[in-house]
Amino acid sequence: KYDRQYSDRTLARRAIAYFKPVAGKLAGLVVLTLVVAGCGALLPIIVANGIDRIKASPVASPALLISGLVLLVGVTGWVCNWGARRLAVRAIATVVYQLAVDAFEAATGHDLSFYDQFPSGKVASRITSDTQDFGQLITLINDTAAQLVESLILAIVLLTVDVRLTLYLLAIVPLVVGMTILYRKLARRVTRNGMRAMANVNSTIKETVSGISVAKNFRQEGHIYAEFTQANRTAYYVNVRRGLVLTLVFPTLNAMAGLIVAALVYIGGMSVMAGAVTIGAWYLFLMSFDRFLFPILNLASFFTQVQNGLSAAERVFALIDAEPAVTQVDAQPAGDLRGAVEFDHVTFEYKSGETVLDDFSLSVRPGETLALVGHTGAGKSSIAKLIARFYEFQSGNIRIDGRDIRSFDLTDFRKHLGIVSQSPFLFSGSVLENIRYAASDASREEIE
Numbered sequence: 325k326y327d328r329q330y331s332d333r334t335l336a337r338r339a340i341a342y343f344k345p346v347a348g349k350l351a352g353l354v355v356l357t358l359v360v361a362g363c364g365a366l367l368p369i370i371v372a373n374g375i376d377r378i379k380a381s382p383v384a385s386p387a388l389l390i391s392g393l394v395l396l397v398g399v400t401g402w403v404c405n406w407g408a409r410r411l412a413v414r415a416i417a418t419v420v421y422q423l424a425v426d427a428f429e430a431a432t433g434h435d436l437s438f439y440d441q442f443p444s445g446k447v448a449s450r451i452t453s454d455t456q457d458f459g460q461l462i463t464l465i466n467d468t469a470a471q472l473v474e475s476l477i478l479a480i481v482l483l484t485v486d487v488r489l490t491l492y493l494l495a496i497v498p499l500v501v502g503m504t505i506l507y508r509k510l511a512r513r514v515t516r517n518g519m520r521a522m523a524n525v526n527s528t529i530k531e532t533v534s535g536i537s538v539a540k541n542f543r544q545e546g547h548i549y550a551e552f553t554q555a556n557r558t559a560y561y562v563n564v565r566r567g568l569v570l571t572l573v574f575p576t577l578n579a580m581a582g583l584i585v586a587a588l589v590y591i592g593g594m595s596v597m598a599g600a601v602t603i604g605a606w607y608l609f610l611m612s613f614d615r616f617l618f619p620i621l622n623l624a625s626f627f628t629q630v631q632n633g634l635s636a637a638e639r640v641f642a643l644i645d646a647e648p649a650v651t652q653v654d655a656q657p658a659g660d661l662r663g664a665v666e667f668d669h670v671t672f673e674y675k676s677g678e679t680v681l682d683d684f685s686l687s688v689r690p691g692e693t694l695a696l697v698g699h700t701g702a703g704k705s706s707i708a709k710l711i712a713r714f715y716e717f718q719s720g721n722i723r724i725d726g727r728d729i730r731s732f733d734l735t736d737f738r739k740h741l742g743i744v745s746q747s748p749f750l751f752s753g754s755v756l757e758n759i760r761y762a763a764s765d766a767s768r769e770e771i772e
Contacts, residue, residue, distance in 0.1 A: 335637050339458075342422055346415040353415065356408035357466065361473035363401030368615070369481055370394055372608035379603065412466050420459040427451045427640050435650040436714040440674060445527030450643045454519075454636035461633020471615070478612045485605050492591060493613055496584050503576070514566040516635045521559035528555045581613075588613055650716045654731040661740050662690040662725050665711060670720035672706060680706050683720070690725075705746065712741055 330338075343350060374390035431447050439447075482490040532539070532548045539548050592606040601609075667686040673679045680703045688694050696704040709715050710722060713734055722729040724737075750758050760766050 330638050330641060332634070335634060335641070338641055339419075339462075339637060342419045343415070345422070346418050349411045349415040349418075353408055353411040353466070356404045356411065357470045358473060359404040360401050360408060361470045362477060363397045363404070364470075364474040364615070365477035365481070366397050367394060368478070368608055368611040370397065372604040372611070374604070375607055376602045376604035408466075408470075412463060416459045416462050419462070420455050423458065423640060424451055424455045427455065427643050430644045430646065433648070434646065435648055435716070436709065437649045437674070437716070438646065443527040443531065445530035446523040447643065448530070449523045449526050450639050454639045457632045457636035458640065461630060461637070464630060464633070475615055478615055482609065482612055485608065486595070486601050489588070489592060489595065489601065489609050492588065493609060496580070500580065507572070510569055511630075514562075514569045515632055516638070518559075518563045518566040519632070519635050519639065521555075521562040525552075525555050525559045528552050585610070585613060650713055650734075652730050652732065652734060653728070655733040656727075656731050658732050658737040658740055663692075664688065664690050664723075664725045666723040666726075667707070667710075668721045668723065670710070670717050670722060672703075672710060672715065672717040674706075674715070681710075681717075708743070712738060712743060 370390060370393050374386060377386040377390070428451050431451060479490070479494065482493065528551055532552060536548075539545060588610060592601070592609055595601045596603055596606050665686070665688040667684055670681055670684045671679065672681040672684070680701075684703070684707075686707070696707060698704050706715070710717055711724075711729075713729060713732075724732070729737075751761065756768070756771065759771050
């Protein structure tokens with residue numbers, strides 16, 4: 325199926341394969357990310373210790389020392405963060421480039437029956453927009469991973485300061501993670517529907533713009549406007565529902581964070597008055613709460629990008645994995661073809677239940693000129709398309725020079741065919757370049 329669905333594990337495994345060529349950059353990125361996380365975790369620890377030192381010895385020297393340490397850690401974190409982002413940009417650009425190449429190669433490799441079912445605008449959207457959305461997902465994952473490492477470092481430090489307050493702090497994490505997991509499935513579904521709706525809008529626009537001259541000739545501007553309005557209205561309603569779902573999680577988590585902070589202020593304040601912890605330790609716990617919850621809030625608040633990225637990866641991999649309708653049983657070179665064509669009781673249909681050729685037989689001798697005459701839809705063009713292997717027939721056999729047409733290497737076989745399309749298409753460029761399209765080395769004299 326073209327619109328197949330993948331599990332998160334499958335998507336992760338497929339994505340990891342694309343990162344293997346940039347393993348060196350990723351290793352450097354991991355090291356720099358760990359340094360950035362360490363610097364972020366050190367800042368509240370330095371300030372908390374400084375508060376206790378200044379309280380014990382209210383002179384200028386501890387304050388100057390703390391200021392210097394904060395400046396050093398801050399600059400180190402900034403430099404490492406700059407280096408990490410440079411590596412991340414290069415690695416992600418390489419991955420997105422290769423993903424787009426694979427998606428484009430898959431799109432060009434599909435037979436014409438694929439494009440009968442799926443408009444080219446939707447396919448183009450997967451190659452361009454969806455690959456970029458996947459790159460944004462990787463950036464978000466890298467940033468969140470750095471914050472999670474920072475939280476882990478702080479958790480270890482806090483356990484050494486006060487176990488009871490640390491357990492209060494950690495109690496919120498499973499609850500938030502549970503809410504995020506429950507929310508994920510719903511968000512994925514509405515995001516996927518939203519992207520499909522936008523793909524329909526893009527497809528409608530592309531088709532309308534491509535055929536605008538025909539529409540104007542037949543004064544059908546109102547009709548194409550109505551088609552666009554319908555597709556656009558559908559996308560509007562789908563994206564409104566998507567927006568409502570995606571905006572639920574952030575206010576909920578913010579309200580929960582407010583309750584937890586209030587509890588920490590009260591419990592911590594009572595502990596300070598009882599002499600159980602110092603003012604610096606209390607400050608450290610309050611600052612650490614933000615650093616604990618921020619990665620989860622960050623992931624939840626940017627859930628739109630996360631789900632866009634996952635849905636985008638799903639759509640790109642679905643394009644790459646789509647199975648071709650035309651299948652060859654062998655890849656024999658065509659060799660020198662004489663031109664004998666035989667249809668042996670062939671049945672063919674573009675769509676299931678809509679038969680175009682029913683038990684059709686035909687024999688054309690080498691060098692013979694044959695004209696096919698019939699009403700529109702009788703199957704004249706279909707016969708030529710079957711000979712070119714643009715479509716797969718359902719039963720019977722087609723033989724070229726007595727050989728099964730399914731045994732040829734298609735690229736080599738099609739080099740022996742000459743086709744004049746019913747609907748000519750001009751690529752961008754000069755008329756001369758279009759004439760040279762299939763023979764780029766042809767000279768002007770040969771063309772004239």
